[in-house]
Amino acid sequence: MKIIEKECMFVYYRVEGGRTMSNELRFPLKKDISRKIIHVDMDAFFASIEERDHPELIGKPLVIARHPRDTGGKGVVTTANYEARKYGIHSAMSAQKAYELCPKANFVPGNYEYYREVSKKIHAIFHRYTPLVEPVALDEAYLDVTNNLLHSKSAVKIAKYIQHDIWQELHLTCSAGISYNKFIAKLASDYKKPKGMTLVLPEEAEDFLKKLSIDKFHGIGKKTVPRMHELGIFTGEDLYEQDEMMLIREFGKMGYSLYRKVRGIHDTPVEPDRERKSMGRELTYGKLLKTEEEVTVQLRELAEKVANTLKKYQKHGQTVVLKIRYDTFQTITRRKTIPEFVNTKEALFFQASLLWEEVGDITQGVRLLGITVTNLYPLTYENIVLPLWNKELVDW
Amino acid sequence: MKFTVNRNAFLAELATVQRAISSKTTIPILTGVKIVLSADGLSLTGSNADISIETFLSIEDEKAELTIEKNGAIVLQARFFNEIIRKLPETTLTMEVLENNQVHIISGKAAFTVNGLDADSYPHLPVIDEKNQLKLPVRVLNKIINETTFAVSLHESRPILTGVHCILSSAKLLAVATDSHRLSQRIIPVEQAMEDFDVVIPGKSLLELSRSFKDEEELVEISIMENQVLFKTKNMYFYSRLLEGNYPDTNRLIPDNFNTEIEFKVTELLAAIERASLLSHEGRNNIVKLSISSESVVLYGNSPEIGNVEEDLSYKNVKGDPLDISFNPDYMKAALKAFGEGEVVVKFISPIRPFTLEPTESDATFIQLITPVRTN
Numbered sequence: 012m013k014i015i016e017k018e019c020m021f022v023y024y025r026v027e028g029g030r031t032m033s034n035e036l037r038f039p040l041k042k043d044i045s046r047k048i049i050h051v052d053m054d055a056f057f058a059s060i061e062e063r064d065h066p067e068l069i070g071k072p073l074v075i076a077r078h079p080r081d082t083g084g085k086g087v088v089t090t091a092n093y094e095a096r097k098y099g100i101h102s103a104m105s106a107q108k109a110y111e112l113c114p115k116a117n118f119v120p121g122n123y124e125y126y127r128e129v130s131k132k133i134h135a136i137f138h139r140y141t142p143l144v145e146p147v148a149l150d151e152a153y154l155d156v157t158n159n160l161l162h163s164k165s166a167v168k169i170a171k172y173i174q175h176d177i178w179q180e181l182h183l184t185c186s187a188g189i190s191y192n193k194f195i196a197k198l199a200s201d202y203k204k205p206k207g208m209t210l211v212l213p214e215e216a217e218d219f220l221k222k223l224s225i226d227k228f229h230g231i232g233k234k235t236v237p238r239m240h241e242l243g244i245f246t247g248e249d250l251y252e253q254d255e256m257m258l259i260r261e262f263g264k265m266g267y268s269l270y271r272k273v274r275g276i277h278d279t280p281v282e283p284d285r286e287r288k289s290m291g292r293e294l295t296y297g298k299l300l301k302t303e304e305e306v307t308v309q310l311r312e313l314a315e316k317v318a319n320t321l322k323k324y325q326k327h328g329q330t331v332v333l334k335i336r337y338d339t340f341q342t343i344t345r346r347k348t349i350p351e352f353v354n355t356k357e358a359l360f361f362q363a364s365l366l367w368e369e370v371g372d373i374t375q376g377v378r379l380l381g382i383t384v385t386n387l388y389p390l391t392y393e394n395i396v397l398p399l400w401n402k403e404l405v406d407w
Numbered sequence: 408m409k410f411t412v413n414r415n416a417f418l419a420e421l422a423t424v425q426r427a428i429s430s431k432t433t434i435p436i437l438t439g440v441k442i443v444l445s446a447d448g449l450s451l452t453g454s455n456a457d458i459s460i461e462t463f464l465s466i467e468d469e470k471a472e473l474t475i476e477k478n479g480a481i482v483l484q485a486r487f488f489n490e491i492i493r494k495l496p497e498t499t500l501t502m503e504v505l506e507n508n509q510v511h512i513i514s515g516k517a518a519f520t521v522n523g524l525d526a527d528s529y530p531h532l533p534v535i536d537e538k539n540q541l542k543l544p545v546r547v548l549n550k551i552i553n554e555t556t557f558a559v560s561l562h563e564s565r566p567i568l569t570g571v572h573c574i575l576s577s578a579k580l581l582a583v584a585t586d587s588h589r590l591s592q593r594i595i596p597v598e599q600a601m602e603d604f605d606v607v608i609p610g611k612s613l614l615e616l617s618r619s620f621k622d623e624e625e626l627v628e629i630s631i632m633e634n635q636v637l638f639k640t641k642n643m644y645f646y647s648r649l650l651e652g653n654y655p656d657t658n659r660l661i662p663d664n665f666n667t668e669i670e671f672k673v674t675e676l677l678a679a680i681e682r683a684s685l686l687s688h689e690g691r692n693n694i695v696k697l698s699i700s701s702e703s704v705v706l707y708g709n710s711p712e713i714g715n716v717e718e719d720l721s722y723k724n725v726k727g728d729p730l731d732i733s734f735n736p737d738y739m740k741a742a743l744k745a746f747g748e749g750e751v752v753v754k755f756i757s758p759i760r761p762f763t764l765e766p767t768e769s770d771a772t773f774i775q776l777i778t779p780v781r782t783n
């Protein structure tokens with residue numbers, strides 16, 4: 012058999028004499044096991060902070076959400092403590108549903124500014140061990156400790172120090188997953204919770220992944236799970252058995268990536284200052300918006316808020332997204348990409364109004380509006396404009 | 408109406424008036440070409456309401472081989488008519504208007520009968536006072552058009568900037584265009600035999616006009632009316648609508664004090680800019696950087712994904728302060744192309760002020776302004 016290499020990316024297998032054994036492209040598999048990655052996931056973060064500050068809440072079901080009776084049934088659960096989880100309550104569930112599952116649960120409205128402060132302290136602890144910290148959310152982060160500030164070869168030791176520091180200084184617990192890539196580290200931190208620590212060595216990775224249920228694989232969401240099941244894929248092992256080209260045909264880029272992930276291959280680096288990809292604001296209105304004027308006023312307000320955020324982070328973007336939720340909870344988003352960058356409230360309002368004109372229907376009653384800017388780039392340059400319309404004296 | 412004409416001569420006239428005919432017009436009659444036959448010759452008219460073009464094929468033009476049997480007029484669908492004429496088999500064709508506006512087109516053994524429209528329903532072109540005229544050689548007008556129209560704005564958000572501002576006063580014609588990122592201005596002395604004017608002519612009209620001229624050496628007579636301009640040559644009337652509104656005062660924007668000056672050969676600088684823009688076009692911001700010191704002038708272009716380029720530019724002369732300035736290379740490219748060959752002097756104030764380009768042998772009659780890009 013002869014292997015023809017093309018740009019070292021594609022390997023073409025072919026039998027001498029022209030008879031093709033595999034007539035499809037084969038992509039080489041390269042497994043990088045040189046890194047040491049820790050994924051730290053705080054245990055029921057928001058709920059744990061509340062329990063720490065209000066010990067009377069400990070040992071009882073606790074839900075971080077406004078009580079549905081105060082909101083007329085609106086609102087979602089951001090966190091539930093482990094007691095509440097026993098009742099089937101989980102984050103992203105509607106507060107009303109949580110109340111139905113456990114009426115005696117304590118509902119506490121979230122104090123997110125405060126949680127953000129706590130999160131900063133946790134990040135400060137991470138930075139004692141490595142500068143390569145990638146925040147994912149307030150309560151989780153990836154750390155690359157291959158070359159750490161302790162010059163330690165043991166990632167387990169560092170994970171223990173971190174758990175210890177967080178407990179000593181903040182009286183909070185976390186779970187850590189340790190492996191040679193982000194994908195497995197995250198699965199590992201979830202493997203044993205709370206206060207867990209799970210190490211997955213390179214030689215253990217395939218077995219660890221094969222045992223997982225397919226919905227645990229990052230990127231396989233609500234829509235993909237049924238398609239996987241249709242193909243007879245329920246576990247990591249089932250996924251492992253699949254042909255690469257079949258996965259690519261069925262799932263595109265994700266198929267390519269899954270074929271690798273289940274083999275323990277995932278090379279995405281820990282990115283310390285991962286840039287925000289979008290900036291936006293949305294507001295839910297207690298009283299439905301029923302006139303064009305009300306929508307205009309709200310869009311203007313949202314545009315100003317988003318413009319302020321963009322300004323704060325010195326960004327401008329090329330795509331404006333308008334989100335509308337009607338009384339019926341039907342939600343639509345419409346995006347528009349423009350040739351020139353926007354970052355002012357006027358430009359944002361203008362683009363959002365155009366989108367509203369295009370898709371909005373005031374007769375349905377508007378429950379929520381949101382403006383988001385994506386395709387963000389740093390505002391490091393500014394095209395200077397001739398002051399054609401200023402009457403003032405030009406002094407070059 | 409009945410005549411015989413040389414097919415190529417006729418096609419050439421048809422092509423000219425078709426510049427003004429749009430197939431997408433809201434007024435159906437304007438998708439047609441109006442053909443009028445008189446004892447002197449054949450005139451064709453096309454219009455899209457913004458531009459109207461009338462050409463004339465004289466009976467005395469030998470190449471046209473025009474023979475007239477009967478005067479008359481008709482309007483025919485321009486696009487389709489043109490296709491028919493182009494595909495006719497012989498070098499001459501005969502056209503005859505039958506009853507009910509039907510037209511018979513014969514060439515060799517091929518005979519078409521097509522439906523026309525009544526010429527009386529075609530709009531009348533403006534009547535222009537031909538006493539008040541500015542006369543220029545076509546060559547000079549073409550030069551002005553080439554030197555300014557590229558700088559007009561393509562955005563309809565400021566309609567006035569889509570035109571070229573033309574001012575006649577004190578025996579000088581000034582033409583200036585800007586899209587607010589660059590500006591180009593040409594001044595020519597004229598023998599003024601008409602009243603002063605101050606008008607804004609759509610850039611698109613000027614481009615079509617420039618393409619419609621056939622003879623660089625003939626004279627063009629320019630007449631201005633309240634909202635129309637007429638450019639008249641021996642065989643063509645070219646009308647354009649004028650833009651309404653106040654054009655900004657651009658004169659105050661042209662700086663006169665500079666801190667850094669360099670002289671380049673236009674072709675050499677242009678080639679280097681084109682090389683650098685290969686990479687800048689791949690980047691998000693499309694900027695190149697010029698780094699000037701007394702020892703060297705270096706041009707940088709880069710794209711985070713592809714790579715970068717650095718070029719030590721050859722230049723004639725450099726004087727003044729060192730400077731690093733970033734700008735959009737496309738503006739520079741368009742500006743340099745308007746100079747043709749020769750040498751330019753580029754004058755800078757600072758990294759955040761507009762810089763100018765002028766021919767080295769300049770008497771301030773041609774100047775271009777480009778705004779830089781501020782980088783942090």
